[in-house]
Amino acid sequence: MNGRGSEGLPAAPGPGAAAQPPGRVLIAGCGYVGVALASQLVTSGERVLALRRGDAPLPEGVERFTADLGKPETLLGLPSDIDRVVYAAAPDASTTDGYRRTYVEGLRHLLAVVGTGPRLVFTSSTAVFAEDEGGVVDEESPTATSGHPAILLEAEALVRAAGGVCLRLGGIYGPGRDRMVRAVVSGTARTPRAPRHGNRIHRDDAASAAAHLLRLPAPDPVYIGVDLDGADLATLYAWVAGELGRPPPPIEDEDGTSGARPSPHKRCTSAKLRASGWQPAYPTFREGYAHALQAARRVAQEAPR
Numbered sequence: 220m221n222g223r224g225s226e227g228l229p230a231a232p233g234p235g236a237a238a239q240p241p242g243r244v245l246i247a248g249c250g251y252v253g254v255a256l257a258s259q260l261v262t263s264g265e266r267v268l269a270l271r272r273g274d275a276p277l278p279e280g281v282e283r284f285t286a287d288l289g290k291p292e293t294l295l296g297l298p299s300d301i302d303r304v305v306y307a308a309a310p311d312a313s314t315t316d317g318y319r320r321t322y323v324e325g326l327r328h329l330l331a332v333v334g335t336g337p338r339l340v341f342t343s344s345t346a347v348f349a350e351d352e353g354g355v356v357d358e359e360s361p362t363a364t365s366g367h368p369a370i371l372l373e374a375e376a377l378v379r380a381a382g383g384v385c386l387r388l389g390g391i392y393g394p395g396r397d398r399m400v401r402a403v404v405s406g407t408a409r410t411p412r413a414p415r416h417g418n419r420i421h422r423d424d425a426a427s428a429a430a431h432l433l434r435l436p437a438p439d440p441v442y443i444g445v446d447l448d449g450a451d452l453a454t455l456y457a458w459v460a461g462e463l464g465r466p467p468p469p470i471e472d473e474d475g476t477s478g479a480r481p482s483p484h485k486r487c488t489s490a491k492l493r494a495s496g497w498q499p500a501y502p503t504f505r506e507g508y509a510h511a512l513q514a515a516r517r518v519a520q521e522a523p524r
């Protein structure tokens with residue numbers, strides 16, 4: 220059911236009417252990436268409505284819509300001039316229930332209200348790809364069939380049915396999300412025995428990729444959003460350590476247990492997204508982590524010797 224009247228869409232201008240200004244962009248789930256996206260869109264003159272449950276601060280110029288995607292009745296007051304949606308909600312906990320509630324049920328509830336008219340971009344994950352032996356992965360590569368990735372794929376199926384676009388993002392890092400640098404600084408990082416190729420994207424590039432897909436004429440259903448250097452973890456650790464004048468982290472225990480959860484091992488390519496006109500501002504982790512490294516150096520200098 221559409222809770223916004225018979226069509227749920229803004230009326231098209233009549234003959235001879237001046238072109239309507241574009242409607243609002245709804246960011247459903249406005250957290251780490253959503254806030255960066257909201258800022259970028261407002262800066263480029265868009266009207267942005269951020270949907271989240273709480274009252275956490277939003278960037279200047281962003282309108283707030285307080286609702287819970289898990290509670291369909293809270294979505295009924297959504298305005299009717301939404302013509303683009305980015306679904307960027309993430310579960311509070313990495314559980315099967317949390318995944319299903321947030322990605323599948325939340326999306327279904329929202330689609331029931333906004334309909335299939337607005338351009339929809341869904342922030343999915345490169346975790347949906349089955350590859351785990353370090354092979355190159357593109358949009359056509361086989362996907363997983365079980366676990367959390369399968370739930371994400373269920374949500375992706377809803378997106379495709381609604382004519383939307385799935386943006387499969389690598390691990391998102393950036394200001395305040397620099398766990399890797401902190402692990403090296405604190406000495407808890409362990410270099411894997413065997414290569415583990417990860418896939419990353421800076422927060423601002425994840426946001427700009429979503430913004431790009433909102434504007435792209437006739438997009439495909441799936442794009443991968445990662446940077447240009449799917450370096451393996453050992454390379455990353457060694458680089459961070461070198462930048463901080465430290466030796467690389469020790470090799471993990473012989474049984475391969477480093478205390479950390481196993482990292483993915485695939486090399487995703489964003490060639491298709493780049494061919495469509497998107498470019499990352501942080502092409503590799505070297506540019507992306509520069510800020511975190513500066514902060515780490517400052518802390519090291521200020522620490523008592």
Ligand SMILES: NC(=O)c1ccc[n+]([C@@H]2O[C@H](COP(=O)([O-])OP(=O)(O)OC[C@H]3O[C@@H](n4cnc5c(N)ncnc54)[C@H](OP(=O)(O)O)[C@@H]3O)[C@@H](O)[C@H]2O)c1
Pocket residue numbers: 247248249250251252253270271272273274275286287288289306307308309310311321325342343344345387388389390391392
């Ligand atoms: N983190 C990664 O490395 C990674 C990798 C690949 C893909 N992704 C995807 O990228 C997207 C953005 O990730 P992120 O790091 O920005 O996530 P995040 O910081 O955890 O933000 C998610 C937002 O979703 C909102 N939310 C969750 N449940 C909600 C509900 N029931 N109703 C309304 N809002 C709800 C939360 O807002 P409130 O708490 O204020 O309600 C939160 O602000 C997610 O879809 C995530 O799955 C993330």
